Amino acid sequence: MSEPETTALPETPTDRFRSGFVSILGRPNVGKSTLLNALTRARLAIVSDKPQTTRTLIQGVLTLPHAQIVFLDTPGIHKPDTVFNQRMMEAVRAALKERDLLLYLVEANAPVSDEEREDIRMVLGTGTPAILVINKIDLVRPKSKLLPLIDEYRQLGDFAELIPISALQGDGLDRLQDAIIARLPEGPAYFPPDYLTDQPERFLAAELIREKILHLTRQEVPHAVAVMVDRWEETPNLLRISATIFVEKEGQKAIVIGAGGQLLKKVGTAARQEMEALFGRKIFLELFVKVRPRWREDPAFLAELDWRSAFGKGAT
Ligand SMILES: Nc1nc2c(ncn2[C@@H]2O[C@H](COP(=O)(O)OP(=O)(O)O)[C@@H](O)[C@H]2O)c(=O)[nH]1
Ligand SMILES: [Mg+2]
Known part of the structure; x- marks a missing residue:
């Protein structure tokens, strides 16, 4: 299927509550923290155009009538050259473990990089289902330019889904949210409905x-x-x-x-x-x-x- 807007979704039963842990991963600056804030409709993670804005794991919980998603925003994947950067990469590795689903984020306005190919091998190598999220589609015109990029990513591995979004403008987020929930196991809420984050x-x-x-x-x-x-x-x-x-x-x-x-x-x-x-x-x-x-x-x-x-x- 080549048209991203029409990809069929597995049906989400609304009578059975689903819950799970989802990590947001990717290179620095691709928009991970912007996405966490957009999905949780909160201001949990700081955002800037400088790499390494996010230095720790940041939890954000989204509770809906039929599901609860516990997101984890992570520092960008990078080569650790200082003790501090090594700590950040330890956090990234921790965020790959014991997850129900991984989101790997890339930018729509840039070609696939060697570093991303490497990351994708690592992410898919965990055996945990992963959705490839192509962010910043607001920067791509015409939208048809996205199709070859989506195809290129599709050939890199067995993603559960590939979803183009704009975290900044809120484009594609409903579809992403539905796709996430559809892949979570049935289970109870881990946190009370008004719980948002573990951050003091x-x-x-x-x-x-x-x-x-x-x-x-x-x-x-x-x-x-x-x-x-x-x-x-x-x-x-x-x-x-x-x-x-x-x-x-x-x-x-x-x-x-x-x-x-x-x-x-x-x-x-x-x-x-x-x-x-x-x-x-x-x-x-x-x-x-x-x-x-x-x-x-x-x-x-x-x-x-x-x-x-x-x-x-x-x-x-
Ligand atoms: N144009 C555009 N910019 C975005 C989008 N999402 C994030 N950004 C910008 O990209 C930069 C990095 O965002 P951030 O969330 O800090 O990236 P992170 O390092 O992956 O957490 C910021 O300047 C954001 O405003 C998007 O969908 N479209
Ligand atoms: Mg960040």
Whole structure:
């Protein structure tokens, strides 16, 4: 069948509840986190056009009347060259295990790369059913250009399905959602209906700060930034958050602060506004910038970063 819109779907019985674990995998920047947010209709993962925006596994749960899908967003698959990058790839490997379904995401506006061929061998090699998701179709005109690409991917292996989407514009998401549910086993909900993520609010806060920095800086700065929340104090009408932005060099610190503190101020305002909308509280946000040379190679620092993101605790 060559017309992507008309591919028949296995029928989803609506009387039997289905549930399962689904990982979203792919190269950096293909739109994995955008897709997680779109499918869960939430703001769980930060998004930017810089590689390695996502550094940890991010869970997002979608509960529907007839199904519950537990998604896992992952760091992009890449060659690990630092201790930090090795940790990220360990997370990717963990996300391949004990899954009901894998989504492998690629870009519609780029040819199939050697790295993707390698990934696809790895993904299909797990034996877990996989859907190939071709994202960013909004960048392809005319749409008929998609057909040879879909065919090329189809020849690379035995995908359960190949589905073109635009995560950004919401195109094809209903079809993708139905295809996912159709391939989940029958089973009960793992989480209560209003449960959305395992991420603590303070990790989300640190991530939002990092996202604003990624949007406003370039080149090596995004890679060198880590954010930790140091203080989280709830008062009846105000949430006080203090966070430290770590960079690796003095020059990067100067960039993040900006002339007259302008850039840091922009970061703070944008992050605070989004946190207020997300947490539904008035927020007082205080930001500090510190140099921590070679933190990406520092196991003690990485453990602290990991500990804080996993348990949501910070030094107070
Ligand atoms: N045009 C277009 N851009 C997209 C789409 N999905 C994601 N993007 C952009 O691609 C970039 C990377 O997105 P992100 O979700 O962070 O990718 P990830 O690294 O795979 O998680 C961001 O600038 C997104 O806005 C899409 O469907 N169409
Ligand atoms: Mg991401």
